[in-house]
Amino acid sequence: MHEKLERLRSLDRERNLVARIGAVLGWDQETFMPPAGVAERAEQLAMIEGLAHEKGTLPEIGELLAALGSTDANPPGDPSLPPMDRAYLRVVRRGYSRAVKIPKALVEELARAGSLAQAAWAEARQKSDFKAFAPHLSKMLELRLKVAACIDPAKKPYDVFLDDFEPGSTEESIAKVFGELRTELVALLGKIRSRPQVDDALIHRHCPEAAQVALSEWVLDELAFPRDRARLDKSAHPFTTTLGADDVRITSRYHEDFFVSSLFSAMHECGHALYELGMAPAPEYARTSLADSASFGVHESQSRMWENVVGRSEAFWKSRWPKLQATLGDTLRGAGVEDFVRAINKVEPSLIRVEADEVTYGLHIILRFEIESALVSGRLKVEDVPAAWNAKCRELLGVEPANDAEGCLQDVHWSFGGFGYFPSYSLGNLYAAQFWEAMRKDIPGLDASVSTKAGLEAILAWLRRNIHSKAATLLPDELVKSVTGEELSPRHFVKYLREKYGRVYGF
Numbered sequence: 001m002h003e004k005l006e007r008l009r010s011l012d013r014e015r016n017l018v019a020r021i022g023a024v025l026g027w028d029q030e031t032f033m034p035p036a037g038v039a040e041r042a043e044q045l046a047m048i049e050g051l052a053h054e055k056g057t058l059p060e061i062g063e064l065l066a067a068l069g070s071t072d073a074n075p076p077g078d079p080s081l082p083p084m085d086r087a088y089l090r091v092v093r094r095g096y097s098r099a100v101k102i103p104k105a106l107v108e109e110l111a112r113a114g115s116l117a118q119a120a121w122a123e124a125r126q127k128s129d130f131k132a133f134a135p136h137l138s139k140m141l142e143l144r145l146k147v148a149a150c151i152d153p154a155k156k157p158y159d160v161f162l163d164d165f166e167p168g169s170t171e172e173s174i175a176k177v178f179g180e181l182r183t184e185l186v187a188l189l190g191k192i193r194s195r196p197q198v199d200d201a202l203i204h205r206h207c208p209e210a211a212q213v214a215l216s217e218w219v220l221d222e223l224a225f226p227r228d229r230a231r232l233d234k235s236a237h238p239f240t241t242t243l244g245a246d247d248v249r250i251t252s253r254y255h256e257d258f259f260v261s262s263l264f265s266a267m268h269e270c271g272h273a274l275y276e277l278g279m280a281p282a283p284e285y286a287r288t289s290l291a292d293s294a295s296f297g298v299h300e301s302q303s304r305m306w307e308n309v310v311g312r313s314e315a316f317w318k319s320r321w322p323k324l325q326a327t328l329g330d331t332l333r334g335a336g337v338e339d340f341v342r343a344i345n346k347v348e349p350s351l352i353r354v355e356a357d358e359v360t361y362g363l364h365i366i367l368r369f370e371i372e373s374a375l376v377s378g379r380l381k382v383e384d385v386p387a388a389w390n391a392k393c394r395e396l397l398g399v400e401p402a403n404d405a406e407g408c409l410q411d412v413h414w415s416f417g418g419f420g421y422f423p424s425y426s427l428g429n430l431y432a433a434q435f436w437e438a439m440r441k442d443i444p445g446l447d448a449s450v451s452t453k454a455g456l457e458a459i460l461a462w463l464r465r466n467i468h469s470k471a472a473t474l475l476p477d478e479l480v481k482s483v484t485g486e487e488l489s490p491r492h493f494v495k496y497l498r499e500k501y502g503r504v505y506g507f
C-alpha cells in the first residue's frame with residue numbers, strides 16, 4: 001500500500017508541476033508581458049492547461065485510488081491507513097472523480113464559450129448593455145448545468161458548483177447563514193446612517209506612487225512577508241499566485257488620490273500569501289493536492305484577517321503613526337491617527353462591491369448569492385437579472401444603479417461560469433472573526449498585541465499551527481469545528497462589527 005501511495009503522490013506532483021508552470025505564464029502575463037505577447041501566450045496557456053488536465057485524469061490515478069480502497073462512496077479509502085493518508089485520498093478522489101466525469105468535448109466547449117463570454121462581458125460592461133451579454137450568460141449557464149448533471153445528476157446544480165469553492169456547503173446551509181447575517185447587517189447599517197458621517201478627505205490627498213510602494217513594502221515587512229519566498233509586483237487588479245512551494249507572488253495597484261487602496265491590497269494579498277506559504281501538512285505531502293487550502297472561504301479569511309481585523313484597527317496604527325507619516329512625506333502632514341483610523345473605516349452604501357466597506361460588503365454578496373442561486377435553479381430568467389439586481393440593491397443597500405455597468409455587469413465571475421464563487425468572499429469574513437475569537441483564548445491581550453511586531457509574529461505562529469499547516473486535510477466545516485469548537489456562525493463577525501463601528505460612529 002505504501003508503494004501505491006507513493007506512486008499516487010508522484011503522479012499528483014507531476015500534475016502540480018505542470019499547473020505551476022502555467023501559473024508562471026499567467027503571472028507574467030498580468031505583470032510584465034508586453035501587450036503584443038497575448039496571442040501566443042494564450043496558446044501556451046491552453047497547451048499547459050490541457051497537459052495538466054491530462055495528468056490529472058490518467059487512468060492510473062483511478063486504478064491506484066481503487067487499489068487503496070478509495071471510491072465515490074468511500075473517498076478516504078482503506079480504514080487501516082493513517083488519518084493523513086486518508087485525508088489525502090479524499091482530496092484526490094474528489095478532484096479525480098469530478099474531472100473524469102466531464103467529457104473532454106464539454107471541457108473544450110466551456111473553455112471556448114468562456115473566453116467569448118468574457119470578451120463579450122468586457123464590451124457589454126463598457127457600453128452598459130446587458131442585452132449584448134445576455135446570450136453569453138445563457139450559454140455559460142446552460143454549459144455549467146450540463147457539467148453539474150455529469151458530476152452528480154441527483155444533486156442540486158448550485159450545490160455541485162459550491163463544492164468547487166466551499167466543499168460540503170449547500171445552497172440551504174449558506175441561505176441560513178446569510179439570512180441571519182442579512183438581518184444584522186441591515187440593522188447595523190441603519191444605526192450607522194443615523195449618525196454623522198465620517199470625513200475621509202485625508203485618505204484622498206495626493207500621494208505619489210513611489211511613496212505608496214515604499215509604504216506597502218514596509219507594511220509587508222511588519223507582517224513578516226518572507227522576502228526569500230515571496231515578492232510584490234504591480235498589475236491592473238491585485239492578486240496572489242503560487243508559482244512554487246517557496247515562491248508566491250502578490251500584486252497591487254496604485255491610485256495617487258487614494259493611497260489606502262494599495263496599502264490594504266498589499267495587506268490582503270499578503271494574508272493569502274502567508275497561507276499559501278504555510279501549507280505543510282507533512283514533508284511527504286509537499287507539492288501535492290493536500291498542500292492546498294481548505295476552501296476559497298478559508299483562504300479569504302486569511303486575507304481579510306490581516307487586511308481588516310489587523311490592518312484597519314486603531315492599535316495597529318497608533319504605534320506606527322510616526323513611521324506612516326514619515327513614509328508618506330507631505331500626504332499626512334498635520335493629520336492625527338484618530339482621524340486616519342476613522343477615515344479607513346468609513347461606512348457608506350455604494351454600488352460597487354470591490355469598493356465596499358466591511359459592513360456593506362456582506363450585503364453585496366448576499367445580493368449576488370440570491371440572484372445566482374435563483375438563476376441556477378430556474379427561479380429567475382436571464383433577461384430578468386437587471387431588474388432583480390436593481391430591486392435587491394435598493395432593498396439591501398438603499399441605492400440603485402443608474403445603469404447595468406454599475407449594476408449586474410460589474411463583476412467578471414458569471415462570464416467565466418463561476419456560479420457559486422461569491423459566497424466564499426463573505427464566508428471569509430465570518431471565518432476570520434470566528435478564528436480571531438478562538439485566538440483570544442491562546443493569546444492574551446490579542447487586540448492590543450497588533451501594536452508590536454512580536455505581537456504580529458505570535459498571531460502568524462498561531463495561524464500556522466492551527467490553520468495553515470492543516471492545509472486541505474480538513475474540510476472547511478471540520479476545520480472550523482476543530483479550531484473554534486463550534487460550527488460556522490455569523491455572530492462573531494456581527495459582534496466584531498458592532499463593537500468596532502460603535503466606536504467609529506459613537507453609539
Ligand code: CO
Pocket residue numbers: 268272300303
Ligand atoms: Co482575496
